[in-house]
Amino acid sequence: MKPTRRTFMAGAAASAALAAPAVVKAQQVTSLRFQSTWPANDIFHEYAQDFAKKVNEMSEGRLRIEVLPAGAVVRAFDLLDAVSSGTLDGGHGVVAYWYGKNTAVALWGSGPSFGMDPNMLLAWHEYGGGKELLKEIQKAMGVNVTSFMYGPMPTQPLGWFKKPVTRAEDFKGLKFRTVGLAIDMFSAMGAAVNALPGGEIVPALDRGLLDGAEFNNASSDRSLGFQDVSKICMLQSFHQSAEQFEVMFNTGKYEALPNDLKAVIRYATQAASADMSWKAIDRYSKDYIEQQKAGVKFYKTPDAILRDQLKIWDEMIAKRSAENPLFKKVLDSQKAFAQRSGRWQNDTTIDYRMAYNHYFAQSKPKA
Structure with missing residues (x-):
C-alpha cells in the first residue's frame, strides 16, 4: 500500500511527540504543623517524630508533617482544643489528657482494663468496637478531630x-x-x-x-x-x-487529603505502633540499668x-x-x-519468667 500524505503526517506527529521532552506536573505538597504533649528530650516526642518521618517518606514528600514539642504553640493539656479549632493541624499525646471533657476517654489506658495488656486493649480498639465508641465520645465532646490509636505502652510504675x-x-x-x-x-x-x-x-x-x-x-x-x-x-x-498513644488530626485537614494519603497515614500509624514497641524494649531496658547505676x-x-x-x-x-x-x-x-x-x-501464653530464670541469675526488685 502506497503511503498517503495523511499517513506520513500522522507518523511524523507521533515521532515528534516521542522526541519532545515530557511536561511533568508540579507535585502538590501538603504541609501539616503538629505539636506533641511531650518535652523535646522525651522519648515520647521521639515517637511522635518517628510517626511523622514514616508518613513523610511513605508519601514521597507529598505530605510533610512537622512535629513541635509541648509548649511550642500551646500547653500540653490545651492540645486537643488547638487541633479541633485548627490552630494546629494535628498532635501527638494520650486520650487520658482529655479526661476533663469526658471521663470515658480515660478508659483508653487508665485502670486494669479487665486484665487486658496494652496490645489487647489496642486489639479491642481496632476490632472490638473501640474506634466507633471513641468517635461517639468525641462527638459528644464537640471536638473536630480524627484520632488514630497506636503504640502499646508497657505497664507503668506506681x-x-x-x-x-x-x-x-x-x-x-x-x-x-x-x-x-x-x-x-x-x-x-x-x-x-x-x-x-x-x-x-x-x-x-x-x-x-x-x-x-x-x-x-x-x-x-x-x-x-x-x-x-x-x-x-x-x-x-x-x-x-494498658495505655497507648493518640495521633490526632483536625478533621477538616484530614478529610481534605486524597484517599491515597489517608491510607498512608493509616498504615504509617500501624507501622509506627510496631516500631515503637520494639524501640521501647531496647531503650527502656537500657535506661532501667542506667537508673540503677x-x-x-x-x-x-x-x-x-x-x-x-x-x-x-x-x-x-x-x-x-x-x-x-x-x-x-x-x-x-x-x-x-x-x-x-x-x-x-492466659490459657495459651507460656510463663516467660520461668525460662528467663533458667538462663540468668536475675536480680529481682525487692518486694
Whole structure:
C-alpha cells in the first residue's frame, strides 16, 4: 500500500511527540504543623517524630508533617482544643489528657482494663468496637478531630517516692502527681493529687510541691530527671497498665487529603505502633540499668496495694458509670472483649519468667 500524505503526517506527529521532552506536573505538597504533649528530650516526642518521618517518606514528600514539642504553640493539656479549632493541624499525646471533657476517654489506658495488656486493649480498639465508641465520645465532646490509636505502652510504675511504699495507707496525705482516672484511684487511696504535665513534674518534686509522682517509663523518667530528685521507684501498678498513644488530626485537614494519603497515614500509624514497641524494649531496658547505676532503688509494689487498687477501681467505675452512660458503654464493650481474649491469652501464653530464670541469675526488685 502506497503511503498517503495523511499517513506520513500522522507518523511524523507521533515521532515528534516521542522526541519532545515530557511536561511533568508540579507535585502538590501538603504541609501539616503538629505539636506533641511531650518535652523535646522525651522519648515520647521521639515517637511522635518517628510517626511523622514514616508518613513523610511513605508519601514521597507529598505530605510533610512537622512535629513541635509541648509548649511550642500551646500547653500540653490545651492540645486537643488547638487541633479541633485548627490552630494546629494535628498532635501527638494520650486520650487520658482529655479526661476533663469526658471521663470515658480515660478508659483508653487508665485502670486494669479487665486484665487486658496494652496490645489487647489496642486489639479491642481496632476490632472490638473501640474506634466507633471513641468517635461517639468525641462527638459528644464537640471536638473536630480524627484520632488514630497506636503504640502499646508497657505497664507503668506506681511512681517515685522519698521512701518505699509498703502499704496503701502510705498514700494518705501524700501530694502526688498522676492524670486521668488514676486521679480518682489515688485520691481514693488518700493522696492529694495534682495533674501536672510531664515537663512540670520534676521541678515540683524538687521544690517540695509534690511528695511523689508517676509518669511512664525508665527512659522518659530518666530524661525528665526523676533520678535527680528521688532514688526510690516502685514498679508495677494497675493505675495505667494498658495505655497507648493518640495521633490526632483536625478533621477538616484530614478529610481534605486524597484517599491515597489517608491510607498512608493509616498504615504509617500501624507501622509506627510496631516500631515503637520494639524501640521501647531496647531503650527502656537500657535506661532501667542506667537508673540503677545512678543509685536508684527499684521495688516491686506489694500485692496488697495492687489488690486495693482493684477494689477501689471497682467502686470508682460503678460510680462513674452511673454518672456517664458513655463511660458504661465503653466498659461493657471492653469487658466483653476482655473476657474472650483474656481467656485465650492466659490459657495459651507460656510463663516467660520461668525460662528467663533458667538462663540468668536475675536480680529481682525487692518486694
